[in-house]
Amino acid sequence: MTNTEIHVTPCAEPTTGSERKPDPCVVVIFGASGDLTKRKLLPALYHLEQGGLLPSEIAVVGVARRSLESSFAPDMQDGIIAGGGVDQAEAKLAPFVSKVSYFAMNFDDAGGYERLKDYLAEIDEKFGTKGNRLFYLATAPEYFSDIIKYLGENGMAKPEPCKPGQRATWVRTIVEKPFGHDLESARALNDEVNKVFSEDQVFRIDHYLGKETVQNILVFRFANSIFENVWNRNYIDHIEITAAEAIGIEGRGPFYEQAGLLRDVIQNHVMEVLSFIAMEPPVSFEASAVRAEKVKVWRAIQPIAPENTVRGQYGPANINGKDILGYRQEDRVNPESQTETYAALKLEIENWRWAGVPFYIRAGKRMTKRITEVTIMFKQPPLRLFKNKEGKSDHIEPNFISMRIQPDDGITLRFGAKVPGPSMDIAAVDMDFSYADAFGPSSNNGYERLLLDAMLGDATLFAHRDGVEATWSLITPILENWAKNPMKDFPNYAAGTWGPDASDALLRKDGRKWRKL
Numbered sequence: 001m002t003n004t005e006i007h008v009t010p011c012a013e014p015t016t017g018s019e020r021k022p023d024p025c026v027v028v029i030f031g032a033s034g035d036l037t038k039r040k041l042l043p044a045l046y047h048l049e050q051g052g053l054l055p056s057e058i059a060v061v062g063v064a065r066r067s068l069e070s071s072f073a074p075d076m077q078d079g080i081i082a083g084g085g086v087d088q089a090e091a092k093l094a095p096f097v098s099k100v101s102y103f104a105m106n107f108d109d110a111g112g113y114e115r116l117k118d119y120l121a122e123i124d125e126k127f128g129t130k131g132n133r134l135f136y137l138a139t140a141p142e143y144f145s146d147i148i149k150y151l152g153e154n155g156m157a158k159p160e161p162c163k164p165g166q167r168a169t170w171v172r173t174i175v176e177k178p179f180g181h182d183l184e185s186a187r188a189l190n191d192e193v194n195k196v197f198s199e200d201q202v203f204r205i206d207h208y209l210g211k212e213t214v215q216n217i218l219v220f221r222f223a224n225s226i227f228e229n230v231w232n233r234n235y236i237d238h239i240e241i242t243a244a245e246a247i248g249i250e251g252r253g254p255f256y257e258q259a260g261l262l263r264d265v266i267q268n269h270v271m272e273v274l275s276f277i278a279m280e281p282p283v284s285f286e287a288s289a290v291r292a293e294k295v296k297v298w299r300a301i302q303p304i305a306p307e308n309t310v311r312g313q314y315g316p317a318n319i320n321g322k323d324i325l326g327y328r329q330e331d332r333v334n335p336e337s338q339t340e341t342y343a344a345l346k347l348e349i350e351n352w353r354w355a356g357v358p359f360y361i362r363a364g365k366r367m368t369k370r371i372t373e374v375t376i377m378f379k380q381p382p383l384r385l386f387k388n389k390e391g392k393s394d395h396i397e398p399n400f401i402s403m404r405i406q407p408d409d410g411i412t413l414r415f416g417a418k419v420p421g422p423s424m425d426i427a428a429v430d431m432d433f434s435y436a437d438a439f440g441p442s443s444n445n446g447y448e449r450l451l452l453d454a455m456l457g458d459a460t461l462f463a464h465r466d467g468v469e470a471t472w473s474l475i476t477p478i479l480e481n482w483a484k485n486p487m488k489d490f491p492n493y494a495a496g497t498w499g500p501d502a503s504d505a506l507l508r509k510d511g512r513k514w515r516k517l
């Protein structure tokens, strides 16, 4: 393969959406001392504030169990600098930090919500936040129901009645993943949430949808006219989606033992990416239209037969002279654990566009490298005109489009080009678009866009209850089958590799192989 890098630069001023600024509001984060708040949410809010995207009347209230009055601010500042990739010398934290406060309470203490309600009223007075509330449930999922129930019981889930001549207030809630543990629990949680909040108040977050490159899938397909015509079974041979992580479970043993890879990454992140790749053009870029098309894709996926599923668990390895623990040796993990840290699936979408085009998806922890990527592999041309010196034409690689979600975000189009010289030799070459080269570095960790959208009441990039239930309908039978049939050969891949042999065999039986990444 000859690598011809054609760097794409923006050719004109970007077309921007309308200037969007939310109403004054209080963002209330349940789980304020947790990892997510520190590494992702506060840095995202800080970047929004620095970018002038927040109203000046904004306040952030962190809620958690421990008493943090004295240490929250310095701890939070460290988190913003480390998690947000902020240059310490250039950081202008003071204006943002002055809007953040901490409220200690236990989530299952009913009386705490009454006190919180009074505290938020004081915040409204002090910061001019006008009664608008964005509750962010950044807690372990077992607390979602209780928090929602208590917010409802304390009259905090509905906006205050509108006063004459004043703008209506709003109350919204962002619910973190995992949303349910299986289909039944997801339905039950949806019922509990919708008893208290109407669906238009609920923002089920999947941070993959906040990633620029995931949103760019829709732009690539629907803002350009040259790709959509070939985006179907007539031209596409198959599609691969890979979400590989080099890290392991990062000390989250108890969580991972409950979850496993399928629940943690495939039911949500990978399914969201797949829906953007496979959906029909929505009639508008509005929440109901986009969500409706996504659900149609998930509902068209055929039940996934056990032979089209592969699971793996990493074992110990020495990587570059460093000993890496196997999953079963990780802290607070059962030494005989059956939890999967890798999964690969073959999916068939039975609709007009995709019938006969397999979608192979894989995701795993402790893989060779971190890469999330979609490969659209095209069919060979109908007639092979060009032969090599041996008179053969099977050396010509098929075209593909590779959409790199992370790292090194961008898009590559591979095609054949004539090698200079007297014969018709063909080499594969790449046209490369790099996000960073074209637009410069971005601070967006996915949460910036989604927090802003929730404050604006725009649910386009959030999951609807129908969507969550549709993806759980696909995943739950696999989980049930795996639970009934424990793996005898776990661990079945060494840390630092591309997963178990069975994953290669899944494609080999169709005469294909994973593209080398």
Ligand SMILES: NC(=O)C1=CN([C@@H]2O[C@H](COP(=O)(O)OP(=O)(O)OC[C@H]3O[C@@H](n4cnc5c(N)ncnc54)[C@H](OP(=O)(O)O)[C@@H]3O)[C@@H](O)[C@H]2O)C=CC1
Residues within 6 Å of the ligand: 030, 031, 032, 033, 034, 035, 036, 037, 063, 064, 065, 066, 067, 105, 106, 107, 108, 137, 138, 139, 140, 141, 176, 177, 178
């Ligand atoms: N961390 C990440 O990168 C990601 C996390 N998520 C999701 O975000 C959510 C939060 O994850 P994470 O931040 O890692 O979790 P952590 O375990 O780090 O944080 C949990 C938070 O909840 C608080 N808490 C726990 N029990 C109580 C209680 N009874 N009363 C009051 N506060 C309580 C803790 O407070 P205290 O310490 O004071 O007890 C802490 O602030 C989860 O649903 C997770 O799946 C999603 C994507 C990525």
Ligand SMILES: O=C1O[C@H](COP(=O)(O)O)[C@@H](O)[C@H](O)[C@H]1O
Residues within 6 Å of the ligand: 245, 264, 265
């Ligand atoms: O939700 C989760 O996502 C991360 C991967 O997110 P990324 O933005 O770093 O790709 C994963 O590590 C974690 O296990 C999971 O809970």
